[in-house]
Amino acid sequence: MKFIDLLGRFVFNFLLATGRFGLFTAQTIRYMFTPPFYYKQLLTQLIEIGFYSLPVVALTTLFAGMVIALQTYTGFSQFSSEGPVSLVVLISVTRELAPVMAGLMVAGRIGASMAAELGTMRVTEQIDALSTLSTNPIKYLIVPRVLAGILMLPVLVLIGDIIGICGGYLIGIYKLEFNATTYLVNTWTYLKTMDIVSGLTKAAVFGFIITILGCYNGYNSKGGAQGVGAATTNAVVSASILILIFNYILTELFFNA
Amino acid sequence: MLFSKKILSKTPKIRLSNLYKSFGRKHVLQGVNLDIYPGESLVIIGGSGTGKSVTLKCILGLMEPDAGEIEIDGQKVTHLSEKAREKVNAKMGMLFQGAALFDSLTVWENVAFGPMQTQRITKKDAKKLAIEKLALVGLTKDVADIYPASLSGGMKKRVGLARAIAGNPDIIFFDEPTTGLDPIMSDVINDLIITTTKKLGATALTITHDMTSARKIADRIAMLYNGKIIWIGSVKELDKTKDPYVRQFVAGSANGPILTQAKVEK
Ligand SMILES: Nc1ncnc2c1ncn2[C@@H]1O[C@H](COP(=O)(O)OP(=O)(O)OP(=O)(O)O)[C@@H](O)[C@H]1O
Numbered sequence A: 001m002k003f004i005d006l007l008g009r010f011v012f013n014f015l016l017a018t019g020r021f022g023l024f025t026a027q028t029i030r031y032m033f034t035p036p037f038y039y040k041q042l043l044t045q046l047i048e049i050g051f052y053s054l055p056v057v058a059l060t061t062l063f064a065g066m067v068i069a070l071q072t073y074t075g076f077s078q079f080s081s082e083g084p085v086s087l088v089v090l091i092s093v094t095r096e097l098a099p100v101m102a103g104l105m106v107a108g109r110i111g112a113s114m115a116a117e118l119g120t121m122r123v124t125e126q127i128d129a130l131s132t133l134s135t136n137p138i139k140y141l142i143v144p145r146v147l148a149g150i151l152m153l154p155v156l157v158l159i160g161d162i163i164g165i166c167g168g169y170l171i172g173i174y175k176l177e178f179n180a181t182t183y184l185v186n187t188w189t190y191l192k193t194m195d196i197v198s199g200l201t202k203a204a205v206f207g208f209i210i211t212i213l214g215c216y217n218g219y220n221s222k223g224g225a226q227g228v229g230a231a232t233t234n235a236v237v238s239a240s241i242l243i244l245i246f247n248y249i250l251t252e253l254f255f256n257a
Numbered sequence B: 001m002l003f004s005k006k007i008l009s010k011t012p013k014i015r016l017s018n019l020y021k022s023f024g025r026k027h028v029l030q031g032v033n034l035d036i037y038p039g040e041s042l043v044i045i046g047g048s049g050t051g052k053s054v055t056l057k058c059i060l061g062l063m064e065p066d067a068g069e070i071e072i073d074g075q076k077v078t079h080l081s082e083k084a085r086e087k088v089n090a091k092m093g094m095l096f097q098g099a100a101l102f103d104s105l106t107v108w109e110n111v112a113f114g115p116m117q118t119q120r121i122t123k124k125d126a127k128k129l130a131i132e133k134l135a136l137v138g139l140t141k142d143v144a145d146i147y148p149a150s151l152s153g154g155m156k157k158r159v160g161l162a163r164a165i166a167g168n169p170d171i172i173f174f175d176e177p178t179t180g181l182d183p184i185m186s187d188v189i190n191d192l193i194i195t196t197t198k199k200l201g202a203t204a205l206t207i208t209h210d211m212t213s214a215r216k217i218a219d220r221i222a223m224l225y226n227g228k229i230i231w232i233g234s235v236k237e238l239d240k241t242k243d244p245y246v247r248q249f250v251a252g253s254a255n256g257p258i259l260t261q262a263k264v265e266k
């Protein structure tokens, strides 16, 4: 009896939380298309997400591209020439590594800071203050952040694609001593629009996941500093898990359907 | 309940009738009835956790009451559309307990935030307006360009007050305006509350547990206990009342009918 009671409560709470999150998401999406729009807030967030995440994304994708080149060479020695190595680097970086790496890095940076900032605004009543000053807090705080995430992640991933491929190239030329021209020509001929487009689509989805979860957790945090800490952790962990799940689903949709 | 005839004849600025609000099994408001008249300064006193802030949040539309009606200028404001709510809120200003200044904006941007949202004014005019309002609360324009993080508690309260009055509201709410301030700064804030509300001719609703402050700024005092307004009257009447709850609260004594053990129901 006790078990059933507990289970019932768990299911109820889960459904309640899902419903709340769904409502929050629906409201955010609706407000994306209803004025007033806060362009200045959007610009600040675009810079915050795009510009300041560049170093981490560049570093992670660079090393990801390098390690893939190395692994392809050592792991599949019978295929190790310019052709296969450049192909494997190209496909894995554009389809998987750049979006996932950028997604996870930005989840750690931006998801956490959004949750912490909005959480602090919640517990210090700044969000309530916005409402009393005739400003809708979802329009003013949430919409610019989510929009900036959707817009900026693809840009970051595109840059990550280029840097990751360069990483593979560096290893190929300087360590594996491939012919530079052949490697570049191979990369160019193997390059397919679909690989890039699928990666950028993933990036936009991840940008949405990261920002909406960061915002939701921060916006609804309660219970002082501890609550804000919990919101930050939840934002990063849930976004990271969802990124990996959606990465699989999107790959399935793009390449297997 | 006693209040003067002069007040009775007007329609109330704010009327709370039979307000109920619960959080899970915690019944915070259990039938609050209160009329606040134009131009008066009403103070709600009551212990920690009795629902003073919840009452205020219901009036401001930050929370929906479970049952009951709230009227502002005779207009029912529960279940309003978003647009209509924003219009009602434009009549009101609020000084939050911790001032709730926006960290990411400078002092003047904080003060001019409301007018910049609702009216189309240029940045220059907004800053001029902010500096005017800052002068009203005794701050010079030196503070206009700094960020709230570097202000002391008393200065934050002043900036919060300047922000609350920047939109020339009809009604101003003060949530524990003197909590956490030294006695002298408290008195300064009390004086500012009196002068700024008088200057605007605004109705003021203050919640506090600081009796010195309550006596100074109140025309009438109401006591919230157990989810209801159990007493209401002028400062003079407060000193003469035989109500044991009010007397205990005013005396600040641990002995009396008020339950001091915090009831934690989970
Ligand atoms: N959003 C909320 N969710 C759950 N419980 C809440 C919420 N807001 C307030 N409460 C509860 O309602 C009760 C009344 O809270 P309120 O903040 O109104 O007290 P208060 O009278 O303002 O006290 P204080 O003088 O300490 O500020 C408290 O017990 C509080 O725990």
Ligand SMILES: [Mg+2]
Residues within 6 Å of the ligand: B052, B053, B054, B097, B175
């Ligand atoms: Mg309170």
